[in-house]
Amino acid sequence: MRIEVELNGGPLAIEADPGETLLEVLRRTGSVSVKDGCSRGDCGSCAVLLDGQAVTACMLFAVQADGHRITTTEGLADGEGLHPVQRALLDAGGVQCGFCTPGVMMAALDLLDRDPDPSEHDIRVALAGNLCRCTGYVKIVDGVRDAAALLREGDDG
Amino acid sequence: MAESMTGKFEVVGHNERRVDGTALVTGKPVFVDDAPPPPRMLHLALLTSPHAHARIRAIDTSRAEALDGVALVLTHENTPTTRYTTAGQGYPEPSPHDARMFDTKVRFVGDRVAAVAADSVALAREAATLIEVDYEVLEPVLSIDAALGDGAPVVHDQGCDDAWDAEHNIAAYSEAVAGDVETALAAAEVTVDVTVETHYGQHVPIEPHAARAELDPHGRLVITSSTQVPFHARRIVASVLDLPVHRIRVIKPRLGGGFGVKQEVLIEDLVALTTLRTGRPSSLVYTREQELVSARTRHPMRVRVRLGADRDGTLTAIDLDVLSNTGAYGTHSLTVMSNAGSKTLPLYNTAPDVRFVGRALYTNLPVGGAYRGYGATQGQFGMEVAIDQLAERLGMDALELRTRNHIRTGGTSPIFKELGEGREGVEQVITSCELPRCIEVGAERIGWAEKRGARRRDGSWVHGIGMSIHMQGSGIPMIDMGAASIKLNDDGSVNLAIGATDLGTGSDTVLGQIAAEVLGIPLEKVLVISSDTDLTPFDVGAYASSTTYVSGTAVQRAAEDVAGQIRAVAAAILRVDPSELTLGHERAATEDGRSVSLAEVALRSLYGVDQHQIAATASAVLDTSPPPFLASFAEVAVDVETGAIRIVDWVTAADCGTAIHPRLAEGQVEGALANGIGYALTEDLAIDATGRARATDLGRYKIAGTLDLPRLQTILVDSYEPTGPMGAKSIAEIGINAPMPCIANAVYDATGVLLTETPFTAERVWRALQAAGVR
Numbered sequence: 001m002r003i004e005v006e007l008n009g010g011p012l013a014i015e016a017d018p019g020e021t022l023l024e025v026l027r028r029t030g031s032v033s034v035k036d037g038c039s040r041g042d043c044g045s046c047a048v049l050l051d052g053q054a055v056t057a058c059m060l061f062a063v064q065a066d067g068h069r070i071t072t073t074e075g076l077a078d079g080e081g082l083h084p085v086q087r088a089l090l091d092a093g094g095v096q097c098g099f100c101t102p103g104v105m106m107a108a109l110d111l112l113d114r115d116p117d118p119s120e121h122d123i124r125v126a127l128a129g130n131l132c133r134c135t136g137y138v139k140i141v142d143g144v145r146d147a148a149a150l151l152r153e154g155d156d157g
Numbered sequence: 158m159a160e161s162m163t164g165k166f167e168v169v170g171h172n173e174r175r176v177d178g179t180a181l182v183t184g185k186p187v188f189v190d191d192a193p194p195p196p197r198m199l200h201l202a203l204l205t206s207p208h209a210h211a212r213i214r215a216i217d218t219s220r221a222e223a224l225d226g227v228a229l230v231l232t233h234e235n236t237p238t239t240r241y242t243t244a245g246q247g248y249p250e251p252s253p254h255d256a257r258m259f260d261t262k263v264r265f266v267g268d269r270v271a272a273v274a275a276d277s278v279a280l281a282r283e284a285a286t287l288i289e290v291d292y293e294v295l296e297p298v299l300s301i302d303a304a305l306g307d308g309a310p311v312v313h314d315q316g317c318d319d320a321w322d323a324e325h326n327i328a329a330y331s332e333a334v335a336g337d338v339e340t341a342l343a344a345a346e347v348t349v350d351v352t353v354e355t356h357y358g359q360h361v362p363i364e365p366h367a368a369r370a371e372l373d374p375h376g377r378l379v380i381t382s383s384t385q386v387p388f389h390a391r392r393i394v395a396s397v398l399d400l401p402v403h404r405i406r407v408i409k410p411r412l413g414g415g416f417g418v419k420q421e422v423l424i425e426d427l428v429a430l431t432t433l434r435t436g437r438p439s440s441l442v443y444t445r446e447q448e449l450v451s452a453r454t455r456h457p458m459r460v461r462v463r464l465g466a467d468r469d470g471t472l473t474a475i476d477l478d479v480l481s482n483t484g485a486y487g488t489h490s491l492t493v494m495s496n497a498g499s500k501t502l503p504l505y506n507t508a509p510d511v512r513f514v515g516r517a518l519y520t521n522l523p524v525g526g527a528y529r530g531y532g533a534t535q536g537q538f539g540m541e542v543a544i545d546q547l548a549e550r551l552g553m554d555a556l557e558l559r560t561r562n563h564i565r566t567g568g569t570s571p572i573f574k575e576l577g578e579g580r581e582g583v584e585q586v587i588t589s590c591e592l593p594r595c596i597e598v599g600a601e602r603i604g605w606a607e608k609r610g611a612r613r614r615d616g617s618w619v620h621g622i623g624m625s626i627h628m629q630g631s632g633i634p635m636i637d638m639g640a641a642s643i644k645l646n647d648d649g650s651v652n653l654a655i656g657a658t659d660l661g662t663g664s665d666t667v668l669g670q671i672a673a674e675v676l677g678i679p680l681e682k683v684l685v686i687s688s689d690t691d692l693t694p695f696d697v698g699a700y701a702s703s704t705t706y707v708s709g710t711a712v713q714r715a716a717e718d719v720a721g722q723i724r725a726v727a728a729a730i731l732r733v734d735p736s737e738l739t740l741g742h743e744r745a746a747t748e749d750g751r752s753v754s755l756a757e758v759a760l761r762s763l764y765g766v767d768q769h770q771i772a773a774t775a776s777a778v779l780d781t782s783p784p785p786f787l788a789s790f791a792e793v794a795v796d797v798e799t800g801a802i803r804i805v806d807w808v809t810a811a812d813c814g815t816a817i818h819p820r821l822a823e824g825q826v827e828g829a830l831a832n833g834i835g836y837a838l839t840e841d842l843a844i845d846a847t848g849r850a851r852a853t854d855l856g857r858y859k860i861a862g863t864l865d866l867p868r869l870q871t872i873l874v875d876s877y878e879p880t881g882p883m884g885a886k887s888i889a890e891i892g893i894n895a896p897m898p899c900i901a902n903a904v905y906d907a908t909g910v911l912l913t914e915t916p917f918t919a920e921r922v923w924r925a926l927q928a929a930g931v932r
Binding site for chain 1: 172174175177178179181182183184185186187188190191193361362363364365411412413414416442444445660661662663820821823824826827828829830831832854855856860862863864866868869871
């Protein structure tokens with residue numbers, strides 16, 4: 001089946017099998033920041049923004065994304081300049097192995113879009129679906145908090 | 158946060174941006190399975206055993222092979238029969254060589270039966286279901302007690318020379334004795350006798366095992382693998398497939414977490430053989446279920462601790478008896494079990510009479526392996542719970558009892574020599590121990606004096622506070638080796654090539670910082686290449702908390718050699734003696750301010766006078782393994798109505814020597830704690846009466862998420878290890894040892910109920926509370 005989406009600001013037309021997940025199609029077409037950690041919606045590594053909302057791409061058929069706007073980590077940095085959420089997570093020490101990081105950033109962006117000044121608890125609730133085995137979450141939470149501050153200061157990268 | 162850094166370093170001790178950071182946060186294709194698939198790549202799927210113990214009478218692969226797009230089916234009938242161990246350890250591996258690529262017998266639910274290579278993952282999986290296997294189901298051995306029983310089925314009835322006693326299911330045995338522990342216990346004024354039992358846990362790297370193989374244009378086999386041990390993987394694959402080592406190149410790209418489970422050579426042999434047989438590139442990525450069940454786990458252990466002490470609280474005797482369940486194969490069985498003693502007993506070196514006895518038993522259950530903590534986690538659980546029980550019996554504060562007995566700078570223990578890694582150990586004298594400071598700052602931050610014994614109650618929730626202290630090592634002395642090569646480029650930058658394996662900890666950054674510090678250049682001028690058996694010098698890999706200390710020493714030595722060569726050229730330019738020059742700010746300078754840039758030095762050496770490449774390679778094998786130390790303090794709340802445990806506050810103070818990168822070091826502590834807290838409270842493979850794990854996904858195998866943990870507080874105390882690179886020792890493993898004893902001690906403080914069996918699920922805690930009449 002042919003689907004058409006807006007991926008990171010540009011049009012994309014893909015042939016997808018009816019049974020293929022959005023995760024499989026995105027990775028197959030080069031958006032490999034979207035990670036497969038469990039294939040069943042438990043770990044959050046494959047989170048992408050679908051019309052601005054974080055969803056696990058392994059839990060959607062690709063055809064369900066037809067006509068929608070998708071953002072992945074590939075779409076965040078502006079040339080050489082990192083997006084504030086990328087910079088803040090990195091500088092706070094919220095990136096260890098980095099495998100969960102793209103999904104974490106999607107959940108963070110979803111939150112910061114709704115709430116520019118979240119509390120630590122708000123951040124923890126927003127990231128509850130993103131499993132990280134490396135950090136213990138302290139520095140991920142700090143990174144999201146710092147990203148919020150950067151975005152409030154009007155730093156758009 | 159770190160206490161005041163000494164400020165004597167320019168790069169070390171600073172939270173530099175990671176060398177791989179930008180690639181990671183921009184989602185570049187840096188992990189094994191991210192690279193664009195080469196043309197005609199085959200995808201592998203595994204068929205695994207549904208039985209805990211069975212012999213394969215016959216296997217029919219014809220229907221799978223007949224499927225269009227299936228290129229190859231591997232079974233015991235068409236693969237090498239060499240016995241080997243998947244344990245990625247140094248040569249010769251101190252684990253029994255009891256495995257075959259595919260065996261005629263399966264020994265646990267999840268054991269390999271066959272592999273299918275096909276044009277797509279879906280096709281390979283479909284084909285795997287078409288393989289027909291005729292099993293003769295055998296009686297399984299489903300516990301350590303069953304393994305020891307008279308007439309127990311023999312898991313490795315094919316015989317295994319280097320297992321301790323395969324006929325009686327004993328994979329490994331070790332003992333270490335100092336003094337006469339039985340006499341000392343009999344004479345002791347106060348004794349305790351505590352037995353704890355730990356369960357099956359899995360590492361859960363968020364990236365499952367992944368490997369690809371392809372033939373390069375010269376016919377060499379290139380394996381890209383999510384491995385912690387590229388050099389061991391190359392050696393072991395060569396041996397299993399009977400290939401010369403020089404035919405194989407192993408590359409480790411970025412790694413999505415390892416924690417020990419990627420110190421096993423679990424899938425590289427399959428992609429390698431597939432590519433050799435078909436000439437086509439091949440790929441295998443574990444499913445999450447395979448990662449949980451077919452990969453490796455933490456060895457469950459039964460640990461009995463007997464302590465003897467004087468009335469004043471001085472330990473007189475420690476007896477540690479360990480029964481370890483190594484599961485179907487003996488990977489790391491001897492060394493993990495020995496570590497339960499060697500990383501536990503020296504911490505309390507006041508007792509002159511000490512004994513360790515350990516046996517590792519084969520069962521038809523999932524396979525134990527290397528897992529962060531490596532036996533210390535299980536041994537220290539028993540010890541730290543026993544210490545609290547002894548304190549109660551003495552009527553002494555548990556903190557005070559620890560303070561009276563723990564090892565200090567200048568101290569030693571006979572265990573260091575008696576109990577090594579698969580052989581005799583190496584004598585050690587502690588050259589840095591800031592444990593007293595860790596205990597002091599941790600106790601103050603958590604409010605030990607006010608909260609301990611207070612049993613604050615909030616409805617049905619009762620609060621308690623617990624502590625535990627820990628040690629680990631920094632590499633395996635006289636065994637672990639790291640090497641580094643550095644060369645100077647025309648612009649004053651350097652290439653740093655290291656065999657060391659960054660498994661997501663940031664060790665490429667840490668090792669780069671050490672080189673930058675010695676050479677007086679910023680980190681961005683150090684171009685780090687790591688973990689490629691063709692391009693980097695040897696390193697044993699990422700395990701045993703060795704990288705910062707052992708590989709870091711190699712980097713420091715190589716950098717010092719290069720620094721000397723730079724000074725020699727600079728001295729010729731400046732017409733001074735090399736000894737008058739110091740390196741810093743990318744220049745070699747005299748005390749009176751004359752200087753030359755490293756770029757000028759490089760240009761002269763490459764294009765000018767006396768042309769040569771400024772470069773050096775250095776190795777490190779150390780006879781020291783200074784332990785890091787750590788004190789953890791937990792406040793927990795126990796719901797006496799449901800048995801639920803909530804972590805209210807957690808404070809950890811650690812002594813890792815110089816923290817080369819404090820934020821990464823804190824992250825190691827926090828990550829290890831989170832992993833350990835999950836294991837202590839909720840993670841469980843939940844193995845049923847037939848030996849099958851029920852927790853085969855991350856919904857049921859519950860690791861800690863953001864809402865399961867408080868904001869973990871970490872303090873790195875000021876410390877300097879004189880034998881370490883820039884004063885550093887290790888930090889990556891130690892934290893995982895704290896949660897089990899710390900939580901058990903806190904629950905005891907809250908309720909008076911001692912939890913000795915893990916995990917501390919609400920149901921288990923509720924039953925224990927009910928049995929004790931706690932309401």
